[in-house]
Amino acid sequence: MTDFEYLKKYLDNSKLDEGLKRLKAGEPVQYIVGNVDFYGLNFTVNKNVLIPRFETEELVEKLIIYIKKYFNKTISILDLGTGSGCIAITLKSKIPNSMVVASDISNEALEVARYNAKKNNLDIEFINSDIYSNITGSFDVIVSNPPYIAYDEEIMEIVKNNEPNIALYADNNGLYFYEEILKNAKNYLNKQSIIAFEIGEKQGLDIIKLAKKNFPNSQIILEKDLQQRDRFIFILNNLA
Numbered sequence: 001m002t003d004f005e006y007l008k009k010y011l012d013n014s015k016l017d018e019g020l021k022r023l024k025a026g027e028p029v030q031y032i033v034g035n036v037d038f039y040g041l042n043f044t045v046n047k048n049v050l051i052p053r054f055e056t057e058e059l060v061e062k063l064i065i066y067i068k069k070y071f072n073k074t075i076s077i078l079d080l081g082t083g084s085g086c087i088a089i090t091l092k093s094k095i096p097n098s099m100v101v102a103s104d105i106s107n108e109a110l111e112v113a114r115y116n117a118k119k120n121n122l123d124i125e126f127i128n129s130d131i132y133s134n135i136t137g138s139f140d141v142i143v144s145n146p147p148y149i150a151y152d153e154e155i156m157e158i159v160k161n162n163e164p165n166i167a168l169y170a171d172n173n174g175l176y177f178y179e180e181i182l183k184n185a186k187n188y189l190n191k192q193s194i195i196a197f198e199i200g201e202k203q204g205l206d207i208i209k210l211a212k213k214n215f216p217n218s219q220i221i222l223e224k225d226l227q228q229r230d231r232f233i234f235i236l237n238n239l240a
């Protein structure tokens with residue numbers, strides 16, 4: 001669908017002119033109409049949350065396959081940096097009886113995520129937390145699409161000018177969140193467990209190194225997206 005078709009689908013005629021002006025001024029169409037489809041569900045978005053990406057649908061799809069392959073029980077899932085809630089809410093809808101906790105450091109993002117859970121009739125626990133700072137308990141799955149862009153990396157103007165910086169950039173050449181999540185993950189994981197990450201296409205080898213350091217005996221899998229870019233890491237602990 002073109003951006004214009006997207007505007008026409010969601011805006012009534014009285015708002016179309018204003019919508020077109022905003023589009024021409026460089027605003028993403030999803031913020032103008034205020035929602036986006038993701039894995040068969042509809043999510044409200046505003047400038048406080050990252051616009052859910054197609055690659056993240058692929059992350060969710062691949063993770064569901066691993067969960068179905070390895071777990072034959074009710075599972076618990078922790079989504080770190082939930083943003084609009086797209087990962088947590090979709091997993092909750094596709095894995096019946098799962099217990100899902102979703103966290104973010106941004107209260108404004110959590111407000112959107114809570115709204116999206118309610119709108120999709122799904123029960124999720126939302127927690128304001130700086131990575132693990134307010135998380136308790138242990139989980140079968142930790143999933144995260146954290147901020148992973150290095151501060152000096154060139155990115156598209158439409159992204160840089162509109163989406164929240166806090167959702168995009170990370171220290172340590174974009175690796176900060178992977179390192180922090182992996183360093184402490186054992187405290188929040190059950191023995192048999194999965195860690196699932198979306199990653200930047202050039203970060204695969206660095207994140208594999210971090211994963212091996214923290215999970216030397218686990219199966220670490222780097223997967224590509226539909227455009228053949230390295231975009232996902234799965235760590236299987238005591239499951240193979």
Ligand SMILES: C[S@@+](CC[C@H](N)C(=O)[O-])C[C@H]1O[C@@H](n2cnc3c(N)ncnc32)[C@H](O)[C@@H]1O
Nearest residue numbers: 052081082083104105106130131145146147167
């Ligand atoms: C790349 S966005 C991903 C959002 C959503 N999960 C998705 O896939 O569309 C990263 C999210 O991490 C959150 N975040 C940034 N720093 C954080 C921190 N220290 N602790 C927890 N969440 C953080 C941001 O607010 C943002 O919502």
